[in-house]
Amino acid sequence: MKAAVVVxxxxxxxxxxxxxxxxxxxxxxxxxxxxxxxxxxxxDLIVLPGGFAYGDYLRCGAMAALSPVMVEVRASAERxxxxxxxxxxFQVLCEARMLPGALLRNAGLKYVCKPVELEVANGNTRxxxxxxxxxxxxxxxxxGEGNYFADPETLDRLEGQGQVVFRYRDNPNGSARxxxxxxxxxxxxxxxxxxxxxxxxxxxxxxxxxxxxxxxxASA
Amino acid sequence: xxxxxxxxxxxxxxxxxxxxxxxxxxxRLNREPNLVELxxxxxxWSEHCSYKSSRVQLAKLPTAGARVIQGPGENAGxxxxxxxxxxxxxxxxxxxPSYIEPYQGAATGVGGIMRDVxxxxxxxxALLNALRFGDPSHPKTRRLVSGVVSGxxxxxxxxxxxxxxxxxxxxxxxxxxxxxxxxxxxxxDADKIFYAAAPAxxxxxxxxxxxxxxxxxxxxxxxxxxxxxxxxxxxPTVQVGDPFAEKLLIEATLELMASGAVAAIQDMxxxxxxxxxxxxxxxxxxxxxxxxxxxxxREEAMSAxxxxxxxxxxxxxxILKPGREADGRRIxxxxxxxxxxxGRTTDTGRLVLRRSGEVVCDIPLAPLTEDAPRxxxxxxxxxxxxxxxxxxxxxxxxxxxxxxxxxxxxxxASKRWVWEQYDRHVMADTLEESATxxxxxxxxxxxxxxxxxxxxxxxxxxxxxxxxxxxxxAVAEAWRNLTAVGADPIAVTDNLNxxxxxxxxxxxxxxxxxDGMAEACRALDFPVVSGNVSLYNETGGAAIPPTPTxxxxxxxxxxxxxxxxxxMKAGQALLLVGxxxxxxxxxxxxxxxxxxxxxxxxxxxxxxxRRAGDFVRGLIRGGQVSxxxxxxxxxxVAAAAEMALASxxxxxxAPTSATHAHAFxxxxxQGRYLVAASDPEPIIAAGRAGGLNIALxxxxxxxxxACHALxxxxxxxxxxxxxxxxxxxMDEA
Numbered sequence: 001m002k003a004a005v006v007v008x009x010x011x012x013x014x015x016x017x018x019x020x021x022x023x024x025x026x027x028x029x030x031x032x033x034x035x036x037x038x039x040x041x042x043x044d045l046i047v048l049p050g051g052f053a054y055g056d057y058l059r060c061g062a063m064a065a066l067s068p069v070m071v072e073v074r075a076s077a078e079r080x081x082x083x084x085x086x087x088x089x090f091q092v093l094c095e096a097r098m099l100p101g102a103l104l105r106n107a108g109l110k111y112v113c114k115p116v117e118l119e120v121a122n123g124n125t126r127x128x129x130x131x132x133x134x135x136x137x138x139x140x141x142x143x144g145e146g147n148y149f150a151d152p153e154t155l156d157r158l159e160g161q162g163q164v165v166f167r168y169r170d171n172p173n174g175s176a177r178x179x180x181x182x183x184x185x186x187x188x189x190x191x192x193x194x195x196x197x198x199x200x201x202x203x204x205x206x207x208x209x210x211x212x213x214x215x216x217x218a219s220a
Numbered sequence: 221x222x223x224x225x226x227x228x229x230x231x232x233x234x235x236x237x238x239x240x241x242x243x244x245x246x247x248r249l250n251r252e253p254n255l256v257e258l259x260x261x262x263x264x265w266s267e268h269c270s271y272k273s274s275r276v277q278l279a280k281l282p283t284a285g286a287r288v289i290q291g292p293g294e295n296a297g298x299x300x301x302x303x304x305x306x307x308x309x310x311x312x313x314x315x316x317p318s319y320i321e322p323y324q325g326a327a328t329g330v331g332g333i334m335r336d337v338x339x340x341x342x343x344x345x346a347l348l349n350a351l352r353f354g355d356p357s358h359p360k361t362r363r364l365v366s367g368v369v370s371g372x373x374x375x376x377x378x379x380x381x382x383x384x385x386x387x388x389x390x391x392x393x394x395x396x397x398x399x400x401x402x403x404x405x406x407x408x409d410a411d412k413i414f415y416a417a418a419p420a421x422x423x424x425x426x427x428x429x430x431x432x433x434x435x436x437x438x439x440x441x442x443x444x445x446x447x448x449x450x451x452x453x454x455x456p457t458v459q460v461g462d463p464f465a466e467k468l469l470i471e472a473t474l475e476l477m478a479s480g481a482v483a484a485i486q487d488m489x490x491x492x493x494x495x496x497x498x499x500x501x502x503x504x505x506x507x508x509x510x511x512x513x514x515x516x517x518r519e520e521a522m523s524a525x526x527x528x529x530x531x532x533x534x535x536x537x538x539i540l541k542p543g544r545e546a547d548g549r550r551i552x553x554x555x556x557x558x559x560x561x562x563g564r565t566t567d568t569g570r571l572v573l574r575r576s577g578e579v580v581c582d583i584p585l586a587p588l589t590e591d592a593p594r595x596x597x598x599x600x601x602x603x604x605x606x607x608x609x610x611x612x613x614x615x616x617x618x619x620x621x622x623x624x625x626x627x628x629x630x631x632x633a634s635k636r637w638v639w640e641q642y643d644r645h646v647m648a649d650t651l652e653e654s655a656t657x658x659x660x661x662x663x664x665x666x667x668x669x670x671x672x673x674x675x676x677x678x679x680x681x682x683x684x685x686x687x688x689x690x691x692x693x694a695v696a697e698a699w700r701n702l703t704a705v706g707a708d709p710i711a712v713t714d715n716l717n718x719x720x721x722x723x724x725x726x727x728x729x730x731x732x733x734x735d736g737m738a739e740a741c742r743a744l745d746f747p748v749v750s751g752n753v754s755l756y757n758e759t760g761g762a763a764i765p766p767t768p769t770x771x772x773x774x775x776x777x778x779x780x781x782x783x784x785x786x787x788m789k790a791g792q793a794l795l796l797v798g799x800x801x802x803x804x805x806x807x808x809x810x811x812x813x814x815x816x817x818x819x820x821x822x823x824x825x826x827x828x829x830r831r832a833g834d835f836v837r838g839l840i841r842g843g844q845v846s847x848x849x850x851x852x853x854x855x856x857v858a859a860a861a862e863m864a865l866a867s868x869x870x871x872x873x874a875p876t877s878a879t880h881a882h883a884f885x886x887x888x889x890q891g892r893y894l895v896a897a898s899d900p901e902p903i904i905a906a907g908r909a910g911g912l913n914i915a916l917x918x919x920x921x922x923x924x925x926a927c928h929a930l931x932x933x934x935x936x937x938x939x940x941x942x943x944x945x946x947x948x949x950m951d952e953a
Contacts, residue, residue: 009556010464012380016648050646052378055464111373111641114655142377142643198645203664203779 001027001217003045006073006089008034008064013050013086013197020200021047024210025217034067045082045216046073048089050142050195060103060145061091070096082126082216083189087143090181090191099182099191100158101150103143107174111144115205116194117169118180122162125183127190130215137208139194141172141180146193148175148182158182166192228252235262241593248587256525256573256581261588263491263529264498267755270592273721274753277734285747287710289410295336295487296406297749298413299711301775305665306410307672308342311350311403311715311771313754317458318400322367326400327375327461328533333404334381335487338470339536341414341477342406345647346663347376349386349402350676350715350769351638354395356630356949361390364398365638366950371461372402373641378463379470383642384653385661386676387769390630393680396759401715401752403771405674407665414477416486416496418504418539421567423483425497425508426545428552428559429469429535432493433518435459436531465534465557472555473536479551481544488535494528496537497563498571502589509572510563512580524575539565599727604686608805608819610883619931622813624941626854626886627861629812633945651779652705657786657866659704659850664779671779673707675772679853680765682821685806687729691736691768692824696890698772699744700850703833704893706782706840707774712741714751714770719763721755729766737768743826746772783840785849785859785894786866788920792847793900794860794871796917797907798832798892799825802883808854809886822888829891835912836893844903847896855886859894860918861925865939870922881930896920 003021007014018029030040034053039046053064064070070092077083077098085093093099106112118137120128131137150158155177158164166181173193181192196209232242235258245253245261253261263269271278283291289306290298296310314329326349334344349372354361376383381404436459476482484504486496493515501508512527522530540548545561552559566572571588573581616622626632639654649666652658660675677697683690695712702709714737719726741748757764776782788794804810805819839845847867851859856873864871875881897903900916907914918927926932 010378010467012378012467012646016646019648051380052464052467055378055462055467057464110370111377111643113377113643113645114640140645142645144377195645198648200648203651204645204648 001025002040002043003027003047004030004032004039004043005047005049006032006034006069008053008067010053010055011049011051017047017049017086017197020197020209021213024200024213027217032069034069036069037072039072039076043076043081045084046076048085048092049197050087050089053088053092059095061088061095064092065095074098077189080188084127085191086195086197087193090193091145093189093191098189099184100154101148103145104147104149105145106147112172113140113142114172115140116172118194119167119169121164121167125165125187127183127212127215128165130211130218138206139196139199139209141194143193146173146175148179150176161185165190166194228258232258232262236266237262241265244591248591249583256528257583259525259529260494260581260583263494264588265592268490269495271753272593272595273597273755274716274730275594276596277730280734280738281748282738282741283747283749285711285745288747288749290413291749292751294415295339297711297713298340299749299773300410301665301670304410306408306413307405307773308337308340308408309403309405309713309773310336310750311401311676311713311769312336312752313715313717314400314402315397315717315754315757318368319398321458322364323371324458324460326368326371328459329400329402330372330375331461331463331466331533332489333402334379334466335489337404337406338473339414339485339487340408341412342408343474344381344404344406344470345649346405346661346674347381347383347402348661348674348676348771349383350678351386351388352394352399352680352767353390354398355392356390358392358395362950368400369638369641375461375463377643379467380646382644382646382650384644384650384663385674388635388638389680391680391765393765396762397757397764399717399764399767401769403676403713405672405773414482414485416484416500416503418484418500418506418565421506421565423539423542423565424545424561425510425563425565426538426540426548426559427515427535427562428472428557430462430465430532431516431518431558432527432530433532434522434526434530437526437529459531459533461533468555468557469534469536472551472557475551476538476548479547481540481547482538483541484539486537488537490531492529492531498585498588500537500539501565501571502585507566507568507570507585508563509566512573512575514560514562516558516560524573524580597721597727598724599731600724602687602728602732605818605820610802610804610880613804613810613883615882616813620933623857623931623933625813626808626858627938628941628945629808630945631808632854632858634943635946636943637946637950652784656784658784659701660707662705662776662779662782669778671776673702673705673774673776675701676769677701678767678769680767681806681817683733683768684765685819685821687732687766688736689821689823691733692740693821693890694768694770695737695740695744695746696824696826696829697852698770699746700833702772702774703837704783704848704850706837707776709744709746709772709774711747711749712770712772714748714768716753717757717764717767717769718755719758726763733766733768740824740826744830781841781843783846783848785847785863788847788863788867788869788896790869790921792896792898792920793916794918794920795895795897795900795903795914796856796892797836797895797912797914798889799828799913800884800887800889800892802880802887803889804883804887807886807888822890824890831910832891832893832912835907835910836895839895839903845895845897849894851892851894852888855888856917857885861938863894864925864935865942869920870924870935871918871920872922873918873927874916875927885927
């Protein structure tokens, strides 16, 4: 099992994500600098971590989506490699058009950091298989722009095709249809605002995030 | 000549230099300074940089201890936390800028204190903020709260350091001068601490980070003056922060240090390039020569004066080891930072600056630091009120209303509105934070079973009533909060916020508060390792309440054995450890319920404080208790109510005295803890055997917060009262 965490200038959950994957799965985790044009061979998972890539002074994730490493990330996804974008990484995936929709400013207009209860809306994905039929999960969110938006047709399609992976039970940011995480049609690209990388052992209040990494790396 | 000398003397006065200070400069130089030189002297001798009014007082604080690696005098204090690891920490104020421009003022306060910590080789791992605002009804308060909180959030969240704790108080005494005290805690290898002192002559001086602009010129001087009617016009002196640049700066600095290229390093904080170059050369006993043409500049045609006094943010100055420039270049390029070798250290002991090929400053370094004024300012003993006899303080007419009023008053009400805007979890090592219900934040030492306990404390109404006892209390409460989570308190950083020290009564507050702090630090083996002084917090001649904020760090050897106050279980007994006389002077009950601010604050018996604390810590370490809360603002009622709310379990309190139940329930006697115990008898016996007062104060269970015949409040109602105030206040148009 082999994973890579992309480090953009301004990423700040890169180490957390590496530690979470290692603790949860024992996988080998490579840190890949945004300027790289090649990824390590034989990756089972690529994670775009949380943070403020390039400061997010433009739209969140807009500059990172154009960063050199993203060419290979996109190519890997097209080959079927699992790609997960967490928080800022989700914003990057939407800006890169690897996932539909966009993440707008929170409905409350403020950054919000708190534990949230999630519904595992689809337990039969590469990212949720290890939840084993569990429908509830707890993770924390920490973002100012997590308000998921897409047009009604896209939302219907996401729901109809089981692409909504996680929903908030108590929506913290105004996301359309309480969406906390979605995946691509093919099911190998996931984007989510809650942080599995901050929920990988009981001391952190939840170890539900470990199940996500276990799901994807066990399926590899 | 006479005309020009007069002009320069007048300029000196405008820069905040007193006539005798200007005369001293002329004596040291044997000539009139030019404008650049005058600027350098004026910022180095400003209150902010020279601590001229407070140095004599600060010398009274104990600074040594078994765990102290570096005490005051460097960018931050350093303490040993075992296994070759060190904790680096400091608290600093950004009061004046935050009042003028709350978002940027607070943001750059956070940025500045982080730089102080990573400049010493530590990775920042936690932030705390102690905030004091004016009365909620003051027209400016809401906007200031909103701006300061989003400024802290905007900066800390982006950089990726969790904001785990702090305090937020409101009082009309801060209407014209709010306080924003930011604390940063970092982690380093004990043998890889970096210092400012330039080790030798002939070494390259490297500037890296953001470019220099015209922002913040004379910020240090602004922070050393009172506000008048025109304080809003000082906005141009407030700097603008760029947290993305700070994040890059942290990574580049730590990488540069790890490469082995750094001989000395200093961030550019107050007084920017001036103080960083002067301190590096001055501490190293060498000289420094800079070519200002080489400084990366954001604006065109900046003068030497502007560049030396600019307080543009996110900038560092490093002295590299010989021949290591290439390491620097590689790292700065990777992180996309501007960088340039702007000069060299020399053996002349002088600061020499060139601009466009001309020498624009050539002055000896020694007077800048050694001759910095060190004032024995006159002070008068503060007038202190007498103790309030509890019998003279009426009980509430309506107990239920009084409890709800206390729990919803601005100082006690939940600050969820504030801390939910802070990323408290990034770095994935936060165990206790503002939301979890614990007396101190707890952050793991990454990759170990150890954890650091962090707190910031001050009760300004106590210090206002009696500076000596209030100073003692601030230290004791910090020590108590660390103890209540099971930590060994290690050391203190202090942030002394006061009014104009030229007034003997203000100087009296400073002198006596520091005396009290020093006494408590000594008695509790709790040395001061870093700190900051903010004076002239006055507007229109009215000073803030004296506010010596204490930031403190403790060590938990194994985080599996710690306590919070959110884990109390139904059926557990609540034990009160410590002596209760029913001290209601300067209490929240008196202020919030009876509308009086009077009486002496509760005295702190430091010997009892220590014994009670050691006993409670022993219970936690022994695994006998895991739910502990110290008693502070609002006394037993507030402590028990907070435990009930955090744990989601009701409490029935049992007053021991029927005649003065209100004094027992609302009294703020010091050195006390509330401990939830499943098996109370052995604990009571052990406490009494150790000569402590320990008694049953109540029982956990049910869904009400109650005290026999006096009051019975459903937890849901209590929670609403506690949670509703702040969001309602902030949402009011």
